[in-house]
Amino acid sequence: MSLTAALSFARHGIPVLPVHTPDRGGSCSCDRGARCDRPGKHPRLRHGVREASTDPEQITLWWSLWPRANIGLRTGVRMDVADVDSPAGWHGLRHLLGDDVPAGPQVRTGRGGRHLWFRPTGFGNRVGLLPGLDWRGAGGYVLAPPSRHASGVAYSWIRRPTAGLPPGPAPLLALVEGPVPAPAPAPHPVAHPGRYAEAALDAEADRVARAPVGTRNDTLNRAAFALGRFVGAGLLDAAAVRHELTAAARHAGLGHAEIRGTLRSGLTAGQRQPFDNLGHHAA
Ligand SMILES: [Zn+2]
Structure with a gap:
């Protein structure tokens, strides 16, 4: 149940926002349907991530309007996320970290991608830290399990969040900072x-x-x-x-x-x- 999951994130202080949903054919629930260039990845709210909330009543209202909404989580508040969107990105990240990837929360995303959660850095989004590797920070958002990817696969936990997130490893932070x-x-x-x-x-x-x-x-x-x-x-x-x-x-x-x-x-x-x-x- 995506409402249950959304409320659980909010209880942990992570602002939640409802995101569009892809159907079985990969079409988006937005007006653009099959022509949408980000199916199931963009917010349902007019002001997007700025309206993300931890208020359970607000979240319950949203999910009563859109019970199948994908779950967006605002980054830069409780966590920043290294967004690996391809096997090449994962290879590059492991190479950067000398195979010493911190044992923090990890999500398997739609297409061989992963999200790695770290303590917030205060920095905003960064695109293309390495090929296939972006950073989601202040003002950004990521999708969370059990959101559905346009490929039909659901986002799933490789490792669930526990108390306390690892800090971003130094070589990664160096890329984020400059x-x-x-x-x-x-x-x-x-x-x-x-x-x-x-x-x-x-x-x-x-x-x-x-x-x-x-x-x-x-x-x-x-x-x-x-x-x-x-x-x-x-x-x-x-x-x-x-x-x-x-x-x-x-x-x-x-x-x-x-x-x-x-x-x-x-x-x-x-x-x-x-x-x-x-x-x-x-x-
Ligand atoms: Zn769309």
């Missing part, structure tokens, strides 16, 4: 840090505006993170960054809600790691 894409941190104090920051803002906004479909959200997240580091160092105004990146992301075709959520998590994570080697000269 390297921060351009603009690269300056190796020497910069003579005009304000001007440098302005140039970075222009470059990142341009990159976001031109990001192709499929990379837009990740590009925006990276830009927000990079510029958040300038905000944290007092070199850029957070409101100006939000304004510029919002305009660029709208140009790229992203929706308001997605932009807001991604900006918030990216900027927050960036501000936690302010640049400290740009010197303190006046611009």
Whole structure:
């Protein structure tokens, strides 16, 4: 019963959201049906993961509306998730960790993929840490057992959650944390840090505006993170960054809600790691 499972996650403090369901033929329960490009993987709620809840009454109401809803779990609250979506991704992850994969919770997903749960890092989603390996962090979500994959297979536990999650192993966290894409941190104090920051803002906004479909959200997240580091160092105004990146992301075709959520998590994570080697000269 997916309601029982949803309530159990919520009791453990994990915000839950109802997600669309694939039918036996792999068509999505959304209006796009067989033409949906993410069958059974996108939220049923208008504001998506931002409406995820731990309130049992809210969850019970949702599942009375959609008894077969897949279960989405908001990441970045109780757990972050390494999202392995192929055998190649699993091979790459094991290679990265020297076959020393922590014995934390693991989910078998639809297509030879796995989810590995770790303590939250504070970072947002990261796409393509390695081929076939993404990271779901602040502002993201994953599907949980017994959700159904479009292939017809149900998500299932390889190892169930127990009290206390393992921290992400260092080599994996290093990938999640960076390297921060351009603009690269300056190796020497910069003579005009304000001007440098302005140039970075222009470059990142341009990159976001031109990001192709499929990379837009990740590009925006990276830009927000990079510029958040300038905000944290007092070199850029957070409101100006939000304004510029919002305009660029709208140009790229992203929706308001997605932009807001991604900006918030990216900027927050960036501000936690302010640049400290740009010197303190006046611009
Ligand atoms: Zn759909």
